[in-house]
Amino acid sequence: MLDRLFKLRDRQTTVRTEFFAGLTTFIALAYIVFVNPHMLADAGMSREAAIAATIWITAISTFFMGVLVNYPVALAPGLGLTAFFSYYVCGSLGLHWTVALGAVFFSGLVFLLLTCGGILQAIIRAVPDTLKSAITVGIGLFIAFIGLKSAGVLQADASTFVALGDITQPAPIFAMFTLALTVILMVRGVQGAILISIAVTTLLSMAFGCSPAPHGIEDIISFNIPSVSASLGQLDIAGAWDYGIVSIIFTFTMVELFDNIGTLISLTRRAKMVKEDGEIPDLDKALTMNAFATIGSALVGTSTVTTYLESATGIEAGGRTGLTAVTVSFGFLSLLLFAPLIALVPGYATASALILIGALMISAVKEIDFNDLTDGVPAFLTIIMMPLTYSIASGFAFGFISYVLLKVCTGRHKEVSWVMGVISLAFLINLVMRA
Known part of the structure; x- marks a missing residue:
């Protein structure tokens, strides 16, 4: 049955190999359950609901990616988009987290529409590789900046x-x-560093008494599954629509698009x-699955879901x-039992993950040609404006318009394609309206 469902023989693998590969990916990605809820709590959400929502959406979306698309990859809330959700949309703009979830819902619908009729391919072709790389670098700096701030290194x-x-x-x-320990373990090839x-x-x-310690087994493991009721179905679609947050929805969609x-x-x-011939089988189906997962993340109560590069460890x-x-x-579902322990992890312990991920993402800067100023300056503005304005959307705007x-x-x-022209004009109008 497993062979027919997952085509194990066709891909020259076995149940045992797939199980241990999945366990490897789970260990490499489990940190998301500690990091993501911290940022969502900063947006005003219930910590318990944030933990439950992160686990449930990761488990459900990854399960359906496996069963329906047959890809060996894991999906989870993207840290860059969670940072944008918590610290810009809910922080700088002051919107309630329920309105932000409404924006996530709309971005999922837009992403779903883009997977139809070749629109997605047109957008991908329209955006130059220089800006694609700059977006990755800028988000990396933004995440690292948030990590340093959360750790108290910056003030x-x-x-x-x-x-x-x-x-x-x-x-x-x-x-x-x-951070130092993580880097040392990664260099030494330790899984789950x-x-x-x-x-x-x-x-x-x-x-050292710097954070609370568990007083009993009930503070480590509990069969009282954390409730997601405080965030489940709480998205404010009407509020998001009334606010007119086109640029926010666009940012969620674009980052999700290029990231995936x-x-x-x-x-x-x-x-x-x-x-x-370079064709990737079922790529459109995988992207459609990502779009539905994003819609689901808004319904459950967390930020946009994306494909995680940590899946490479299992591959x-x-x-x-x-x-x-x-x-x-199933590995993530098991974490529901350890919700009390997850809640005891201090924020500065997870801040280093943001710093490290930012350091890894900045490597894309080598793909940018700074010798051509018409490419290099827009790339630079994309990169620098994200952390300095505390907004991924601002980085997009300055990069696209200047290009x-x-x-x-x-x-x-x-x-410059007409698609780039339309996108840049939309960003310019939005900047003027915000001013």
Whole structure:
């Protein structure tokens, strides 16, 4: 039955290989359950509901990706989009998290529509590779900036806007220790390095009395499953529509689009699923699954779901089918029993994960040609404006608008498609309206 469902023989794999590949991916990705709820709680959501929503949407979306698409990849709320959700939409703009969930819902609908009729392919072709790479780098810097701020390494300053925090305090010390330990373990090839480092830091923090320790077994494991009722179905669709947050919905959609496309291409290549002519089987089906998962994330009560590059660890372990994803799904469901322990993990223990992920994402900067100023300047503006304005949307706007203007004004208008022109005009109108 498993062979017929997942085509194990066709992809030259076995149930045992798929199980251990799924376990490997689960260990590499489990840190998301500690990091994502912290950021959602900063948006004003219930910590318990945030933990439950993160686990449920990860488990459900990954399960259906495995069963319906037969890809060995895991889906979970994207940290870059959670940061945008919590710190810009709910923070800088001051919108209630229920309205932000409404925007996530609309972005899922837009993404679903884009997977039909070749629109998706047109947008992908229209955006230059330079800006695609710059978006990745900018989001990486934005995530790292949030991690450093959460750890207390950075703090607000009236004269310089940002300054070094008091690094003698426990939070920055533990955060930097966690970061160093994670890097050391990753360099040594230890699976689940991020998760192990978070666990070690949490134990040390408890031992030094810097964070609360469990007083009994009920503080570690509980059969009282955390309730998602505080966020389930709480999205404010009408509020999102009335506010007119076109740029926010567009940002959610665009980041989700490029993040998923890039990650899926990378993972399918690693899994040797790409045909000789370069075609990736069922790519459209995988993207459609991502769109439905995003709609589901808004309904459950968390930010946009995306494909995770950590799936590569399971693929390297031999995962080739959706059975790997199904194994990951059941692994996350098991975490529902450990919700009390998850709630005890201090924020500075998870901040290092954001810093590290930012460091990994910034490697895409090598793909940008800064010798051509009509490419390099828009890329730079995309990158720098995201962390400095605390907004991924602002980075998009400055990058897209400057790209079109510089190309047109230097007589290279043929390099700009009408799709890019329309998108840039929409961003310009939005900036004027916001001003």
